[in-house]
Amino acid sequence: MSPIDKLTQLFEKFPGIGPRQARRFVQYLLVANPAIRRELAEQIQALGANTSQCKKCYRWFTKENKGVECNICANSSRDKNLLFVVEKDVDIDNVERSGYKGLYFVLGGIIPLAAAEPAEHVRLRELLKRVETENPTEVILGLSATTEGDHTRELLQEKLKNIGAKISSLGRGLSTGSELEYADPDTIGQALANRS
Amino acid sequence: MSPIDKLTQLFEKFPGIGPRQARRFVQYLLVANPAIRRELAEQIQALGANTSQCKKCYRWFTKENKGVECNICANSSRDKNLLFVVEKDVDIDNVERSGYKGLYFVLGGIIPLAAAEPAEHVRLRELLKRVETENPTEVILGLSATTEGDHTRELLQEKLKNIGAKISSLGRGLSTGSELEYADPDTIGQALANRS
């Protein structure tokens, strides 16, 4: 297979990219300055050499400090009593913007409804070990408000129930900007149940 | 002006309808069976003759029971301790689908941020009178999760504070089906604040 076709195939595996856009990417690179292609190739390989997965929260970070912990886990001013469990790395960017000041743990996915062995799908053992070692006051389960997210939350609540920490879940209800007229009945039901 | 142009203008005032769709409506009526046009005209006029605004909750209803109350207000099995305040009639359809079993009050709008006299924009006096007369245990403020909705809620909380009823607001947070990755920071902040 030609590099053009092989590269098209590789770009088609990128999240949200179909065959047409993959071809446009290859076209962009074909007519681009060789220096841009070289830098792109180098940076992609540098990802492996210069980044590392945090030994505590399992997110990927740049090894600028030669440490084994990411800049959030290594930051002594973060609130070590709070541990926010997220599904994936990008969720952390979003939670940071909300002003949260505690620590994180990246579960690495969500548990499918039919999963026989949950620990094969997410970092269940690693989460238990992290909670036992660090003893946070509260573990916040920051999972998606979907059926699989609910399933994962229930399973984690069960696994974590004998650990000293309080286990909490994100509030459900009307999201910012939404109107009652367009809300679905389940969201209204949750907003009613969580009224205050 | 011709009936075609006049009718196009009238349809353009319908919610969400632009000039092109207004013209298509007129076209649809032009080629429609005269019986359909006649029935439509009759039913539009019947709206005035056969419907009436509920004297208690201010929603519009069909005068089938010759009463002055709508079928929800007149239903003795509804929970009279709960009064759900909504902005407009259609919100009630949506809340009903969530399984709510109390009563309603239609505010008739939302209070603009710059409003000098709130009672000109919503049924403030009527709400106060309803609460004083019926003495519900709890008044649920079911307003939009928008800046104007928040403004209206704060103003209603202030006006209702000396009445015996508990004043509650709908829960804020992740709406059903949403994922952390796509939630806005304010919604995540609310979901964090309302975690449980």
Added chain:
Amino acid sequence: MSPIDKLTQLFEKFPGIGPRQARRFVQYLLVANPAIRRELAEQIQALGANTSQCKKCYRWFTKENKGVECNICANSSRDKNLLFVVEKDVDIDNVERSGYKGLYFVLGGIIPLAAAEPAEHVRLRELLKRVETENPTEVILGLSATTEGDHTRELLQEKLKNIGAKISSLGRGLSTGSELEYADPDTIGQALANRS
């Protein structure tokens, strides 16, 4: 059934309108000024009383001139040598904006692929009679560039072939504003075949 539900049903039959928007229309009318409801009802009925279908081109028009022909057919400065056959009334608005100065004929639909009797679906006999009576130099078949449009065009070409007039069809190719990269192969094929 209540006028609210009946009217909702009637609005659901409007082109492009679903149940939710139909309810919003009824809501709009319920809270609207009675004068608006009255005018809307009157204008809808006036459509029948004050409009009429042109005896020559079959489009609907307002009977301001007490004639039996629409303002285009009655306009002596239009080019009587050209007869533009369209599927429906609204197409005429669009063709007028392109600067066309001839006459029209509204076919009243399109012929389904499986139609046993074409004349049941469109005004075939009326078109033949119009062409025989008025003897235009050219009949322009302005049908949709779809499979059914092509089928209808072929059938009309067959039916009109022994009449003296030249039978032409609208040009096919790149539409204004389109780019080669996003054009479908069939459009490119047509644009190639019709290059000049």
Added chain:
Amino acid sequence: MSPIDKLTQLFEKFPGIGPRQARRFVQYLLVANPAIRRELAEQIQALGANTSQCKKCYRWFTKENKGVECNICANSSRDKNLLFVVEKDVDIDNVERSGYKGLYFVLGGIIPLAAAEPAEHVRLRELLKRVETENPTEVILGLSATTEGDHTRELLQEKLKNIGAKISSLGRGLSTGSELEYADPDTIGQALANRS
């Protein structure tokens, strides 16, 4: 800057990619198998080493045949009498799917309306030389149906007028699948002018 941020910046320059999707690409690569990252980097660099720009039509192709011409230019069964001028490489994929069997020339862009020196924006000299050398019977100008495309076409027509070849342009009109009701007046005007 970290490889994560640098790579995010590089992906933001890809066609149609914003900051959020660029971050998701980096995230995808971070958690991907190192073998995938390695192959992607290698293929991106192979683009430079293993592809080459055709000396005749200027499109990029894979150097499998060790020649200096792409597989279309080198294919002796293509019709050498036809030369299809396109703006960019990807246009060729689309024209091929329409069944065209002649040759191509990639202009490398479009001429901006205000361009003082057209040859700085597109391969004007190279096109003239190609036409002079190969003497095709017909040059087909396959430019976008936009204002800049029209401007480029007029300029090329002027530059090519003294060469023996016939200069043609793609047909304009209704694109496949379009309906008269939704066509813009200019497209209808073109479809009328190009009726046949």
